[in-house]
């Protein structure tokens with residue numbers, strides 16, 4: 001699915017990612033933990049193709065293609081989805097309009113026909129219900145005036161509609177109350193499938209209680225310094241990051 | 251960040267589609283302006299004596315006036331002696347129907363996407379097309395005539411309905427109103443005339459297309475719409491011009507009169523040539539548009555989508571004279587590259603319980619400057635007058651500017667006014683978010699801009715709304731890449 005080799009990237013002359021390697025197989029869930037400022041969001045953004053980052057070394061192969069060579073929208077159409085840590089507001093553009101435009105852009109890329117409003121609405125309504133969001137959200141501006149937790153749920157709604165192959169969730173659990181966390185986790189679990197992979201950035205073991213990861217990585221100072229099974233997350237929850245030799249490479 | 255600003259910059263680059271020149275034989279006056287030119291214009295049109303006098307009075311007044319400089323626009327002042335004040339496609343006699351119209355001209359309209367036949371058949375829109383200075387074809391006359399509606403060129407109205415012209419022309423925008431209005435009054439060569447009789451709901455939307463074709467010509471149309479008691483009319487106006495390196499002047503005057511319970515809806519999609527990326531060429535669009543809500547409970551609604559012109563100087567206004575009359579102004583003004591727009595409205599409340607609404611959306615990209623200038627005036631007599639103003643600016647990239655000048659003058663303490671203003675920018679975060687969901691940068695900008703303009707677009711008649719959205723996409727193409 002995804003193969004990251006020795007990826008290095010910088011922002012405005014500051015090296016942030018200093019050689020990251022990661023293999024994600026179809027159907028796997030990888031959790032990425034690590035201290036604030038260690039480069040987790042940077043990694044997510046570089047994978048999604050955000051401008052402003054300069055890749056200075058390494059490679060990323062996604063489904064056999066050179067991911068770094070693609071425009072952000074091409075990556076999205078090829079099935080890379082990023083749930084943002086801080087979802088942005090787009091006033092005046094209704095949620096449902098964005099959803100439909102996005103879905104059709106992706107379908108067109110795949111050579112499928114566009115969905116019309118008749119088929120689209122029931123499909124969205126079913127999803128929105130399962131995320132415990134009010135239907136009204138569909139007609140409001142994208143994230144306009146949404147609460148923090150509502151924005152995060154809205155990201156998952158988009159993910160559920162767009163059905164990506166690689167889902168990158170950047171702290172989707174942050175800012176969620178306990179019930180919302182459960183709802184979001186259920187939403188993610190419902191999407192788990194043998195040919196869909198997840199990279200979940202999180203600070204909390206709690207999310208991993210709901211969504212069982214296959215591998216847990218610790219990112220520190222732009223490197224993956226430790227990888228392990230789900231028990232690693234428990235260990236981190238208990239002991240923090242101090243005990244890990246941050247100079248080491250896992 | 252720079253990478254996205256570049257992207258944004260690139261969306262702005264786009265060819266001007268209607269920028270072709272039609273090769274027609276035309277009858278064009280040599281450049282220059284004096285009383286003889288005005289006599290010649292009036293003579294060409296076989297106008298009655300009162301019209302010539304009216305023009306000459308306007309001209310003499312114009313000579314005493316100076317070009318206004320208060321607008322937030324910058325341009326080399328116009329040499330009024332280097333412009334030709336009359337240009338008409340050569341025909342032996344005025345065309346009786348479309349079959350008599352020069353096929354080349356019809357071809358031009360086709361290129362512009364407004365085939366007259368098509369419009370006749372499909373849209374049921376009656377079109378009065380003004381090419382350079384003369385109205386070339388008015389369709390759908392019969393159907394309108396049976397409803398008692400008069401829809402014809404101004405020249406024809408002057409000949410056929412002199413009493414109506416005499417009664418109303420210049421009563422909303424007096425000849426001495428402002429520099430450009432005075433010039434227009436002196437030299438206007440054609441335009442549209444609409445008269446809706448008492449109690450009649452105009453059976454179709456009326457539409458005019460203006461096009462400037464000949465080089466070095468000014469276009470000075472004069473439009474007059476009169477809605478008698480209890481009548482209703484929706485009028486659409488579209489404009490284009492070929493690409494030329496020199497600037498061309500367009501100084502139109504539009505007057506609307508709404509009597510008791512009458513309603514006039516006036517929609518404009520203006521796409522005059524805006525000049526090239528460096529600001530060479532383009533139309534100077536200096537227009538005076540004013541509606542007079544003369545009757546009780548009358549209503550005048552202006553909706554404009556302005557994407558073209560090098561310079562726009564335009565303030566469609568309402569005089570709310572009749573009690574409980576209503577004035578509305580919905581505007582989208584898009585400026586890109588080196589375009590400058592200074593546009594807005596005036597709402598003059600005179601009658602009791604008058605209401606006005608102003609929704610203005612300004613979008614700037616490239617190095618463009620976009621100014622909203624609005625005046626709300628509540629006179630002593632206007633008890634319980636209300637105004638709501640909302641004025642939003644959207645910036646694309648960081649080299650453009652948005653400016654807002656609201657003037658409020660209240661002489662009646664019972665007045666209620668609300669004013670909201672915002673300025674926002676299409677952020678990289680928004681763009682990246684949309685791209686991450688699979689949309690191209692261009693589609694993302696277009697979607698965000700359309701969202702921003704929604705309130706105004708929903709005021710446009712259906713077919714115009716579609717055209718406006720397409721235009722918006724075109725005029726912003728190249729602002730992201």
Ligand SMILES: Nc1ncnc2c1ncn2[C@@H]1O[C@H](COP(=O)(O)OP(=O)(O)OP(=O)(O)O)[C@@H](O)[C@H]1O
Pocket residue numbers: 011012014016034035036037038039040041042043052085
């Ligand atoms: N545009 C930028 N300019 C300068 N520094 C930046 C920029 N973007 C990110 N950084 C720096 O890169 C480092 C990594 O940031 P990043 O957002 O990837 O961290 P993170 O691991 O996601 O942290 P958190 O857990 O707080 O979300 C930080 O030190 C941050 O300040």
Ligand SMILES: [Mg+2]
Pocket residue numbers: 040041042085170171
């Ligand atoms: Mg982060």
